[in-house]
Amino acid sequence: MTLIVKEVKAKSILSLSKIYPYVLNPYTGCQHGCTYCYARFMKRVTGHREPWGEFVDVKINAPDLLRKEIKKKKRARVWVSGVCDPYQPLEATYQLTRQCLEILVRNNWPVIIQTRSPLVLRDIDIIREAEDIEVGLSITTADDGIRKLFEPDAPPIPDRIQALDELHNAGIRTYAMIAPVLPGAEGLAELLRGTIDYVLIDRMNYHYADWVYRKYGLEDCLTDEFYDLVRQAFEGEGK
Numbered sequence: 251m252t253l254i255v256k257e258v259k260a261k262s263i264l265s266l267s268k269i270y271p272y273v274l275n276p277y278t279g280c281q282h283g284c285t286y287c288y289a290r291f292m293k294r295v296t297g298h299r300e301p302w303g304e305f306v307d308v309k310i311n312a313p314d315l316l317r318k319e320i321k322k323k324k325r326a327r328v329w330v331s332g333v334c335d336p337y338q339p340l341e342a343t344y345q346l347t348r349q350c351l352e353i354l355v356r357n358n359w360p361v362i363i364q365t366r367s368p369l370v371l372r373d374i375d376i377i378r379e380a381e382d383i384e385v386g387l388s389i390t391t392a393d394d395g396i397r398k399l400f401e402p403d404a405p406p407i408p409d410r411i412q413a414l415d416e417l418h419n420a421g422i423r424t425y426a427m428i429a430p431v432l433p434g435a436e437g438l439a440e441l442l443r444g445t446i447d448y449v450l451i452d453r454m455n456y457h458y459a460d461w462v463y464r465k466y467g468l469e470d471c472l473t474d475e476f477y478d479l480v481r482q483a484f485e486g487e488g489k
């Protein structure tokens with residue numbers, strides 16, 4: 251797959267969000283390129299013509315902006331990130347998420363991290379320092395074969411569960427985000443046992459990936475019955 255990487259200077263970095271008070275996206279675009287990704291609306295917003303997953307704008311001034319913005323804005327929880335994965339592969343080189351996290355934590359801003367990547371473990375030293383932080387791994391199915399159909403360029407499911415386990419064992423508050431609820435998600439309650447404090451489940455009916463369900467004959471997993479089955483599995487775990 252082609253990847254077009256562009257270094258850009260953003261105008262601001264802490265944006266208001268409807269989910270948490272602020273959201274911080276160090277990148278525009280996401281190398282994981284999940285088939286169902288709702289964030290592909292960013293193509294329209296930013297004027298990108300490349301397919302979703304094949305471009306990333308790297309906001310190289312994100313830490314500088316953040317240092318200035320936290321002095322002016324009211325302290326509140328920051329979601330890292332909303333429309334990109336903050337630990338997509340480029341982060342291993344650019345370390346923008348790491349630098350921003352360091353700034354937020356050292357200034358006592360509450361943070362919620364959401365990623366599909368075990369690269370988050372690289373920053374466990376900073377995460378451990380934080381007074382108020384939660385780390386979530388998005389895990390959409392227990393079946394890595396299904397993961398390869400819907401999110402072929404995202405990290406394997408066992409690696410994500412291992413990351414949650416390590417974070418949880420380090421005393422960090424963790425959660426699993428099951429969104430969307432893919433085929434095989436009914437097995438997650440058992441796999442995640444002992445690795446999370448809570449779970450968020452969202453069907454995310456965006457329909458971008460309907461063609462994948464059709465192609466592999468998985469339409470049964472788009473039903474209310476399937477969603478209820480997954481929910482009930484977690485209720486049985488007390489989550």
Ligand code: SF4
Pocket residue numbers: 280281282283284286287288289332333334335366404
């Ligand atoms: S990791 Fe998240 S932001 Fe990135 S493509 Fe997948 S769903 Fe979209």
